[in-house]
Amino acid sequence: MAASVKDVAARAGVSPKTVSNVVHNRPKVAPETRLRVQAAMAELGYQPNLTARSLRSGRTGLLTLAIPNIAAPYFAELAHLVIEAAAARDYTVLIEETEGLRAREVDVLNGVPPRLSDGTVISPLALNADDVRDFAPRGPIVLLGERIGDGPADHVAVDNEAVARDATAHVVGLGRRRVAAVGYQDDPLAGTSQLRYRGFCTALRDAGLEVPAPVAVDTYEWSDGAAAVDALLQRETVPDALVCFNDELAIGAMRRLSELGYSVPGDVAVIGIDDIPEARHMIPSLSTVAPDKGVLAATVVDRLLERIDGAAEGPRDVVIPHRLVVRESTRGRRPLAVTAAPAAGERA
Structure with a gap:
């Protein structure tokens, strides 16, 4: 027979209400009590009855x-922050990794199994507007990243065009004139890449600088940054600055530059x-543009819960603030070599 809340409470020496608070990850439980209840749950093999809870509430x-990728540093950190934000609101988060594949993104929207969760936050790479429109009547959804068409879902994102424009303006302001982009993807569905490339181009044109032909990448991983450096260094004009469309590309690029x-x-x-x-923690430490990921996580959770509660009206777009973080990878530059004038009596 399956263990009940009362069984766990008796084993842990607490009230059933305390067990419920632990199950729902509510913050009002003392740490030592929470550990005791969790140990009792593990010993008894207790599993919350989600079906009964769903029928009641x-x-x-x-x-x-x-x-797309739980191993990617950005998404790993973001998932952690979303879990924290949801726990503060008495919710638990299920993580799904889609690998950016449309079939898996559609499965998530449809629910596997269906209606397992109350709502979905998704960072899509391959969904189209029809996918989102078809799903919306079946459950609350918030899009994390670029808007897909003019569908009914809420949309929370950083201003990717402004982010890349600010990054590019920073290196141009340092006196760099041969600036190249790392992260361009020649795919109309690659919304983040397209917007960041547009911001990159705008900043160069505003400065009266030439926009070099882009080097395309397949993914935003370390190896793609290194490969882009190899391609750029084969050009007649070698860049004196790289604007990388994520930090993984930048770290891969810096590693390859050092090797060469x-x-x-x-x-x-x-x-x-x-x-x-x-x-x-890199050497040199990496300058970057930082979206406010804490605000991003809290916002997507709040918007989704408003959808679940039926309190939201119409789709909304929320833009998350960002800031420039200047570190060693863009601080200063090596001084130009100076040839000393020959001393008297010496030949030049």
């Missing part, structure tokens, strides 16, 4: 967060986007 107390004997920032200044934890 019409809700499961679960939210789904669907992201280039100094960062002496020969090439490098800036990324996202401010992942690794950025501040």
Whole structure:
């Protein structure tokens, strides 16, 4: 026979209400009590009865967060923050990894199994407007990232065009004139890449600088940053600054530059986007543009809960603030070599 809340309460020496508070991850439980209840749950093999809870309240107390790659530093940090934000509101988060594949993104929207959670936050790479429109009547949804068409879902994102424009303006302001982008993707569905490239181009044109032909990347991983450096260094005009469309690309690019004997920032200044934890621990530390990920996580959870409660009216777009973080990879540059004048009696 399955263990009940009363069984767990008796084993832990607490009230059934305290067990309920632990199950719902409410903050009002003392840490030592929470550990004792969790130990009792593990010993008894207790599993919350989500079906009964759903029948009583019409809700499961679960939210789904669907992201392309849980191993990517940006998404790993964001998932952690979403879990924290949901726990503060008495919700538990289920993580789904889609790998950016449309079939898996559609499965998440449809629910596997259906109606397992009360609502979904999804960071889509392959969904189209019809997918979102078809799903919307079946459950609350918030899009994390670029808007997909003019559908009915709420949309929360950083201003990707402004982010790249600010990153580019920063290196231009340092006197860099041969600025290249790392992160361009020649795919109309790659909304983040397209917007960041537009911001990059705008900043160069505003400064009266030439926009070099882009080097396309397949993904936003370390290896793609290194490969882009190899391609850029084959050009007649070698860049003196790289604007990378995420920090992973930037770190991969810096590693490859170092392997080839280039100094960062002496020969090439490098800036990324996202401010992942690794950025501040690199040598040199990586300059980047940081979206306010705490605000981002709290906002997507709040917007989704408003949808679940029926308190939201119409789709809304929310833009999250960002800031420039200047570190060693764009600070200063190696001074130009100066040839001393020959001393008297010496030949030049």
